[in-house]
Amino acid sequence: MKQLYHSYFKYVFGSGIFIYLLLLSFHQILAQERCAVPQLLEERESKYPELSTEKFEKWISEKKKLRFQSSQRNQSNLVQIPVVFHVIHNGEPVGIGGNLLKSRIDRQLEILNEDFNRLNTDATETLEEFSNLAASFEIEFIYAKQDPDGFETNGIVRMPGSQASYGYQERAILSSESYWPAEDYLNIWVADLANGSLGWAEFPVSNLPGLDAASNNRLIDGVTLDYVYFGENPDSPSFESKGRTATHEMGHFFGLRHIWGDGGCSVDDYCEDTPFASRSSTGCDLAKTTCESLDMAQNFMDYTNDACMNIFTLDQKSRVRTVVENSPRRKSLTESVGLEEPPVFNRDLGLTEINSQYTGSCSGNFTPQIKIKNQGLFPLDQYSIQMLVDGELTETLTFNETLESGEEKEVFFSLLNFEETAEYSIFYSLNLEGNFQDERLDNNQKTEYFQKLENADLPYEKKFNNNINSWFIRNGDEEESWQIYDEAIGIPFYENRQNFGQKEEIISPIFDFTTLDVPELSFVFSQVADSIPNRVSIYASYDCGRNFDDLIFSNSITDISTAYTVDSVFTPQFRLDWDTVKIDLNRLRDEESVCFNIVAENRLGNNFYVSQFKIEESSKKNREIGIVKWQEINPLICEERLEGKLVIKNIGRENISNYKIEILNNGSLIKDYILNEELLVAGQDTEVDILIEQPEQNVGEFEIRAITNGVEGEIANSFYLPFEKNCIEELPPLRLVFNGSNSNNWFEFNPEKDKGWEYSSADFAVKSNSSEITTESSEDWLISPLLDVSNTNYLGLIFDVSYRKALRQSEKFEIYLSDDNGANFRTLIYSKSGDSLATSFGNDVPTQLVWRNEFIDLSPYVYRDKIRLAFKATHDNGQNIYLKNITFFVGQSPPPPYPNVRKPFVIYPNPAKNDLNLHLNLEIAEEGYFQILDMKGNVILDFTEPKILNQFISFDVSQLAEGMYILRLRTNRFSASERFMIQK
Known part of the structure; x- marks a missing residue:
């Protein structure tokens, strides 16, 4: 290992240290954005501790020693690596935007070979201090010569992408756009990358036993590059691209780390001949010195400008060659069939392309077509192709026309009509006729599937209770797929974590959306909160399953984790393990034939489940006002009027400029507010000041109505404000006694008329009933008596709280104080929600409550003669909030715990x-x-x-x-x- 010498500096130049730290922070931000490999390594290690840096470095160190002791280190052993460039563009013509010219791709391949073999023309510019350390890796990158089907290729695949750009978190999506088996091909994806990344690469793993499931992320293995910094590009921003981003990321692919170790002077890159560095380099500062030594800023594994990079070292070579000779999917590249010319036969007829692996149509009509190609050297003039539907021979086409070597022919079969709702297999078999035999038969057969979908009426509800009935699974990779579980369907991702990036599809029936006014889709789902959650998307098809091009939902926008992570197969057991996503489908209301594809993508997470799929009229109207809550109001009246703020929200689809608020008492209108001055945008809320004169009766309930008018007629939402003339004063100390009907002058305020605070005899506590209240952001209040504090100097509040936090739901608990003799609650003295409120975590209903004691000093408020407190629970349909031992006591600090004795x-x-x-x-x-x-x-x-x-x-x-x-x-x-x- 390298020797590390520390040096300590003290900055005494006023703001100089601030500027230094600011520049350092800015430098680190830029460094993080340029290459995403550190994040990928951190993500991998957190997910799979068996792939830790420590274990990998121990393995590679031992392999390097064995290599040094063998004769390998003295041999000149040039290895070749087959490369395929997947150019993922946005539909531009070749040579425009990301659809790069072949000449630029050719030049990038040349640069890789120059840099990895010390043939770069700027090698002479390496600083004298490091020139004797420079190395040639003896690795040659070549275009793959044959594709995975054994056909000739130029090593370049062009494909329009499904996204405009890709971040490193979306590398599975990018790789799924185009992929060749990583055991035999070095995949290089070239695309528009997001978040400032210039590229990334998957790091190699050891060949130690027991790593199969963790390391077998074969579907994303390769190198990814931003097209702007690919090859030579004098117009690239920040610095002129000379193709060194590919060199840098290829170094990661073969096991090299950043030269500064992604840390400081105490962090190693595990190469003995690269000096320690405290941070990355930018620009081209060849005099940069950190860690008491000159930095090797010209190393390809630094962040200097491309024009400044020119060296790999001998120990970097030793590390790379060790990886090439030992690491899975690195060693296999050197023995790949992609290095070989495709087999050449005199007579070789093969099938190349079919319609698609799965397809459908609204009418049930389908015209089968397929391409055949003469892969052999000799022309062929007698051949036939058979089509079998569900195993029965349906049609045979015979040809007596010459197909020259390398020539393709598109073949069309007779129209098929599938009347019954079912899945049909269509099998093609190619045969060479006459006196000669086909010398290769493994490319003579292909199968595709046609799915005739069922038509279903709207509204529609499907509960997956031990069946999928009219739904169809599409399992193109023939690996794990949707399975039927109790009360749900799901995918066993946990048992198949090696298949990173695989997509599993299930297709709905066909719906006529013209029968609904305002359609809404909802589905009930369950999955644990893995570090990389499975990708779940829903696509719509308007041609009955032939094409699914319209993405209507993706959890890249909406998180759909419902339960805490477990270290075993996850099976939903509790109510809170499930949740519902609702999707507005108003834009589909004029579509007559719509079906949906639920696509779940394996991202090494746990199992994913769906229990219900529903399409119905949305409860959301075009014009509707909802009452969200009261603010700054006390429904306990002494001599004052009721006044406060009413929070209302536009819960409709359209912007609203006129609406009204009505206040009724015993069904009689006593006041109204006509509001037509301010435009209320859809989804926006606002406050309305409300003042209600003191009612004549002592106990009652006001009904507050928010009213709009539209094409649906008058739409009114009601909110209820119970009131009570309650001027009874209490002296502190005071304890809440709430055992059924006796609330000891405490008042419950339940404006939604749902199940509010109630006493739980089993827990000797009051509970919020949040688990039973489904109204969004519903509130319940528990209000104290009016406390006479005129002769009190010090006053405290103590209470015990218990709340079990579910993963997805988050209740809120607040305490407000009225310091205007009990008229209004305007002072917030306590607020906790979610994790901060929680005393335990889990989706299961706790068998034993976990309590936390809270103390609030109320002494600053006893300058008033009278005060009230309001305890407010805001529900999220999660777990209940429990309170007990709510006590006002005379004192400024909480008393010591009372001894465990039965004495007064x-x-x-x-x-x-x-x-x-x-x-x-x-x-x-x-x-x-x-x-x-x-x-x-x-x-x-x-x-x-x-x-x-x-x-x-x-x-x-x-x-x-x-x-x-x-x-x-x-x-x-x-x-x-x-x-x-x-x-x-």
Whole structure:
């Protein structure tokens, strides 16, 4: 290993250190964006600890030693690597945009060979300090000579992509656009890359046993390059591309790390002849010195400009050659059939292209067609092709026309008509007729499938209860696919994690959307929160399953993880393991023939499930106003009017400029607000100031109606505001006693009229019933009595809370304080939600609650004569919030825990010297009469407290003589006494 010498610097130039750190931070940001390999390595290692850097480096170190000891190190052993360039463009003609000219691709291949073999013309510019370390890797990259089907190729595939650009997180999508088996071909994808990345590469793995499942990400193995920095491009931004991005990423592909180790002076790149560096280099600073040595800024594994790069080192060569000779899918490249010319036969007739592996049509009519090609050297003039449908010979075409060597012919069969709803297999078999035999038969057969889909009426609901019935699976790779589970369908991704990038499809029936006014699709799903969640997409087809081109949903936008990660096969067990996504399909309302394809893509995650698929009229109207919540209001009236803010939201599809708010009492309109001044955009909310005069009755309920008018007529949504004239005052201390009907002057405010706060006898607590409330952002309030704090200097609130956080749902708990004598709640004193509120985590209903004690100092608010508190739960249909031991106590800090004894009070220390502490813990607050007596019964001290409950009181007993005394407490309910001793 290299020796590392540390040097410490102290900056004393005012803002100089800030500028230095700012530039360093900016430099690091640029470095992170240029090459995504560090992120890929971090992602892989977190997912598969068995592929850790430590284990890989230990393996490669041992292999390097063995290689050094063998005769390999002295041999000149040129190896060839077959390359295929997948040019993924946006439909441009060749030579425009990302659809690069072949000449530019040719030049990039030349640059790779020059740089890897020290044939680059700028090799003479290597600094003298490093020139003796320069190495040739003796690796030659060549265009693949035959494709995976054994046909001749030029090593370039051009394909329009499904996305305009790709980030490294979407590399499975990119590779699925075009891919050749990574065991035999070095895949190089050239595309428009997102997020500033110039490229990335998949890092090699060891050949140690036990790594098959973790390392077999063959479907993404290769190198990815941004087309702008591909080959020579004098117009590339930041720096002029000279093709060194490919050289850099190819170094990663063969196991080289960034020269600065992606860390600092203490982080190694595991090559002994590359100096340590504290960070990457940019530009071309050849004098850059960090870690007490000159940096090798010209190394291809740094971030310098292309024109500055010119060297790989001897130990980098040793590392790369070790990988080439030992790592799976690196060693196999050197033995690939792609290096060989395709086999040449005198007579070789083959099938090349069919319509597609799966197809369909609305009418059931299908015209089969296929291409045949003369792959042999001799012309052929007698051949036939048979078509079998579901195993039965349907048609034979015989040809007596010459097909020259290399010539292709497109063949059309008679129109087929499939009337029954089913899947049909169409098998083609090519035969050479006459006196000669076909010398290669493995390219003479192909199969495709036609699916005649069922028509289904709308509205439609499919529950996957042990069947898929009118749905069809498309399993093109013949690997894992959709399976039927209890109450759901799913894909066993967990057992097949090696098949990264594989797509599994299932096709719906055909629907006529002209029968719905405002269609909406929803599906119920379940999957755990893996670090790389499975990709789930839904595509629409307007030609009955022939083409699925319209993406209507993707979880790249909407996260659909529902449960916490598990280290085994995930099976949904609890209500919260499932969730629903709703998709607005209003744009399809004029389409007569629509079917859907649910596509789940293997991204090394756990199993994915769907239990229900539904299409129905959307509950969302064109013009509709919803009432979201009240703010700053107290429904407990003393002498004041009810006033506050009503939060309303445009929950319709259209922008609204006129609507009204009506307030009713016992069905009679008492006030309305006509609002037509401000445009309310769809999805936007706003506040409306509301003032309601004090009602005549003591208890009642206002109905608040938000009304709009449109083509659907009048649409009104109601919100209910219960009220009560409640001016009963309580003195602190006070404890919430909420055991069924007796709420001890506490008030529940439930504006949606759903199931609000209630007492749970099993838990001796109040609970929020969030698990039963499905209304979005529904609220429930629990409001305290009016507290008289006019004679209180210090006041505290303590309570215990329990909340089990589900993965997807997030309840919120807040406490508001009214410091205007109880008129309105405007002061937020406590707010926690989700993870911060949680005392435990899980989708299962807890068998035992986990509690956390909370304390809030209310002393800053006792300057007012009266205060109220409101406890508000905002629901998300997740787990319930539980509260107990809600207590107001006199004091500025929480009292110590009460001893585990069944006594109304305890005193300590005992014996006492100067102070005696009295800790009360009564069930019910009431007046208390205290006495301290000596053993003869003489009263030394007596006083009365108007209300006692849970106080913590200290007495000064320093003036008492040594001896035994009695503390006596008497209330209307009991009398108790305790002895204590004074000891000086």
